[in-house]
Amino acid sequence: MKKDVSVVYYRSAQESVAEAINLSGTFDKLSRGDNVFIKPNIVYWSREAQVPPWGMITTSRVVEDVVRELKDRGAGQITIGEGIITFDPKDRETSAHAYESLGYNELSKRFGVKIVNTFERAFRRKRLGDDVTLNFSVDLLDADFVVSLPVLKTHTQTVVSLSQKNLKGCIDINSRKRCHSDDRHKNLDFHVSMLADVLPKSCTLIDGIYTLERGPTYIGKALRSNLLIASEDMLLADIVGTALLGIDPGEVPHLVMACEKRGIASSIESADVVGEPVEMWARPHKWDFPYNKDNSLPVYLEYMGVKGLSFPKYDHSLCTYCSGIIGIIQYAISKAWKKTPYDGVEILTGKICRPNPEMNHTLLVGKCQIKLNKDNKQIRNSIPVPGCPPRLDKLVDGLREAGIDVDPDIFKDHELAPELFMKRYLNRPEFSWDFYKIEPE
Secondary structure (H helix, E strand, O other), X not given: OOXXXXXXXXOOOOHHHHHHHXXXXXXXXXXXXXXXXXXXXXXXXXXXXXXXXXXXXXXXXXXXXXXXXXHHOOOOOEEEEEOOOOOOOOOOHHHHHHHHHOOHHHHHHHHOOEEEEHHXXXXXEEEXXXXXXXXXXXXXXXXXXXXXXXXXXXXXXXXXXXXHHHHHHHEOHHHHHHHOOOOOOOOHHHHHOOHHHHOOEEEEEEEEEEEEEOOOOOOOEEEEEEEEEXXXXXXXXXXXHHHHOOOOHHHOHHHHHHHHHHOXXXXXHHOOEEEOOHHHHOOOOOOOOOEOOOOOOEHHHXXXXXXXXEOOOOOOOOOHHHHHHHHHHHHHHHHHOOOOOOOOEEEEOOOOOOOOOOOOEEEEEOHHHHHHHOOOOOOOOEEEEOEOOEOHHHHHHHHHHOOOOOXXXXXXXXXXXXXXHHHHHOOOOOOOHHHHOOOOO
8 A cells, every 4th residue: 555655775776765765755746748857956066077976966876767667658748957056147157067977968969858948938826825926947837747856964954955945946046035034933934834835746765875964065074874864745755854853843843834824733643654764774863063152153163263253153144145155254264263252243145134233344245144134223334245145356356345354265266166075985885976977778
């Protein structure tokens, strides 16, 4: 008898994915001839540096195996679509490079799969209720059947990033920014909990061959876990995936919200699981970066003895563009620290954070922070860093004006940052590039 969610230990190509799909009836609602939209997770890519993909990007192995299963079941046109965020919003070459490197173009040649960058396609407004309107990819909305292929990972803002959160890659940039609202109720979790409501027939297969702590990007720590989770019900699959990450689903706000709408408990007991026992394979994954007691400074900067600086913890209002430079700023500060206290410097981000009147210099990083605090009379020395995303040259100038002598080359070469994180996977055969290749037949 088929169950709500299947958990399968990954052992071999094609067979393991087929087992996960069959055990849970994941494709049972697929009709012959249905046009299918597949949404993998490619959260980041670079043409300049080798990016550690493990736990961050859906394995090409799983993508290919799912395409084969769909073709075997008589699917019509299959489209693979993603909207990869790049630091230059006009960059279209990076997405094309990613698709070629990950072997998607080979799937196009072999199976007639259509590969799209959703940012180059049209979007359509959809009302989700509660006066929330977002613009979704027409390729997603016009499909007969949608397959979400996320990675089994944690997330520094939403605790986990699984089937539902993966759909955020199918909305346009303005909609993504609206998801990062300054409304403490209609926040990021609120929007994520509603994303799947617009879909036609849909299902998910969560790729846990590699899992990720403190995702969603390469900064996190990847683990080889060899798990697949499949279901025609994204919410139940996400509950099970969360439990496998060693996290209580009741502590994930967007899952709690989605469960409340469905009238079910946000716990593993809500899902009927077949295959591997969850309790056997559950493995604690960290999701949050530690800050000091008042959340004014990352713990590692405090351990270094950094004084005279406040860099408040990011909140849900911080969108992808600004979040992408948080780590760069912290790294640059750690390299610039000379054990002499800074002159009361604070660095503010997002749409909510307000200045501390006791600080002498206030960097307003990004368009949203400038709009919020540009006229704040409590700021002694306002240093705006304009742009969306923020301009890195202005950021360097601003930090130096505030007395933090950062190395501009760190920001100039930020595209090379992934290379620093590749080192942790060297000489570890369990982290294989073979999972991200699709070889020509």
